[in-house]
Amino acid sequence: MAGLSLQRFTAVLVKEFIQMRRDRITFGMMIGLPIVQLMLFGFAINSDPRHLPTLVELNDNGPLTRAVIAGMQNSSYFDFRGPISGVAAGEEALRRGEANFVIVIPANFEREVIRGQNPQILVAADASDPSAAGGAVAALSGIVSTAIAETLTGPLAKPASGAPFGVVVHREYNPEGKTSTNIVPGLLAIILSMTMVMITAVAIVKETERGTMEMLISTPVRPLEVMLGKILPYVFVGYVQTAVFLVAAMLVFAVPFEGSLWAFFLGFNLFIVVNLALGFLISTAAKNQMQAMQLSFFTILPSILLSGFMFPFAGMPAWAQFIGTGVPATHFLKIVRKVMLKGGELADVTGELWALMIILVAISAIAMLRYRQTLD
């Protein structure tokens, strides 16, 4: 692989830009798609997921407390992942996405119920994914009433004024519970996956289909020069899409951007490159543009369904989560939500960046091995 030539790389790069400019329809799609999708999905999607990871801070442990916890568990909305102690630990878990809910049962909870002091259970919900929080929160009052009915007997069962205790819900990161606040940042991951993978795959297969690949590989050009020269113009396209998207997201949907721009920048660059490499890999397998499109769709569906875009990642069965972990969009989605909605800093997204890096290395390695320098 010695003697990589800047000149040959530039030749491919310049050629790609010229071709991109002349292909009006594709160019229009690259710019128009983010806007159209944003409008469609941003206004349309909602859902009601279950089995959400929940942490509980138990400062009391009597039959009533256990009944409430059991009731929540039985409702299938909440999956208890363990106890926790202290406010800071709870917030940290929410921020890192380890839990969607932190439930705090105050000290002397049962005693205060019996005394009629109306104590309060605090439910801190990660509402950056409101579809996850919404259904569960709505179910809470029913769960609590049932727990009371089953546990309290005698005069306590029929309190004079309302419930003997209250539930206070804190919606963190997305106080209004707007679906668009969640769906819009996630859409960036989907739009980039769709266009980047498909366009690269098609751009390369087009060379094979039109017969220009035969000419290309009869020259001394090396695979890496072709790969870089073909991929870089689309990195540029990814930048344009992201810019268009961010502006639309902020103006139309008033999505906040709370976190570190630097973390976002690193994340989306890495994500774009991963998708382009994936497109390149597809192009080494596809024999014509039609196949390239079909294979691209094959990768796009998991990005939509298994990444946590449509359904909360934590709510999926273990095997689906396992597959989802291999999907680049899963990690980028976490980065975008953490940074835009939760004010995440670089340190909060290093795990996701590493995951993307590993996927990138794996995909590129396979792609380079598969790219044929001969016609065999």
Place this chain on the structure above:
Amino acid sequence: MSPIAAGALVIDVTGLTKSFGERRVVDNFDIKVPRGAIYGFLGPNGSGKTTTIRMLCGLLTPDAGKGTCLGFDVRKQAGLIKEQVGYMTQKFSLYEDLSIRENLDFMARMYRLDRRKARVDQALVDLGLADRARQLAGSLSGGWKQRLALAACLLHEPQLLLLDEPTAGVDPKARRDFWDEIRRLSATGVTVLVSTHYMDEAVQCDFITYIAYGRKLIDGPSGKIPELVGLETWRVEGPDLPVLEQKLKGEPGVEQVARFGTVLHVSGTDKEALRATVKRLEAEGTHRWSLQVAGLEEAFIYLMAGARDNFAAPAAKAA
């Protein structure tokens, strides 16, 4: 520079073999091409001409066989061969959505040429396309596309030109111009290997090899081809030639009857049988018969007729 001295062999390969799946496309192919020669590849469709050319310039790796192209190992040094070979594909393979100048510029960069702009400008002038340089390559006619493709693969001044059916679909005038250019290049020491279906192009070659079913049937200087084919040809003049033509077909020793203007050329490889037939018909006294030296044209008609399309005859391949 290529390590090839004047008079040395530019291509020297033996035993080249290539299979695609079950199909053996090229079978034990040998060829020796001297420097500056124009070497013609003839044969029916699917006979392995394109595959052979692709193996010679490093686009395909041979399954078996060894040898050198421009002094480099065809198996291991494909990268070095590519630097000095100009390969013109059967199908137009420049970018149709790039302009003429952009295509030439792209190729110049691919070969890392110095004085890029000057070279491209010169190529445009030589082509006679200087004033249409901004036109998209896809909008050119067949003849112009072919000239552009040739110009593109000459930019880096290759030692060896591999032309895969370069004149398919090109009008006769453009074909003649094309061959003038090939002759001129050959005179400057460029070696040319060209595959073709056209007889008038075959006669332009210094050497000819005839391939069918992936195997070489005939190989030699073009002047010696008729002798190698072993044809004897009789010339017939007289009235009602179409009637005679029908009558001759199926007579013992007559393998081929070809009409050239007002005469028939009757050929066969079994000289004794052919002569007996000629003697019998000559006795009828209606036509004038004369023995003549078999030419390249008879030889080619004979070869072409003998080899059906390869795809249509899988049984023959196995034989």
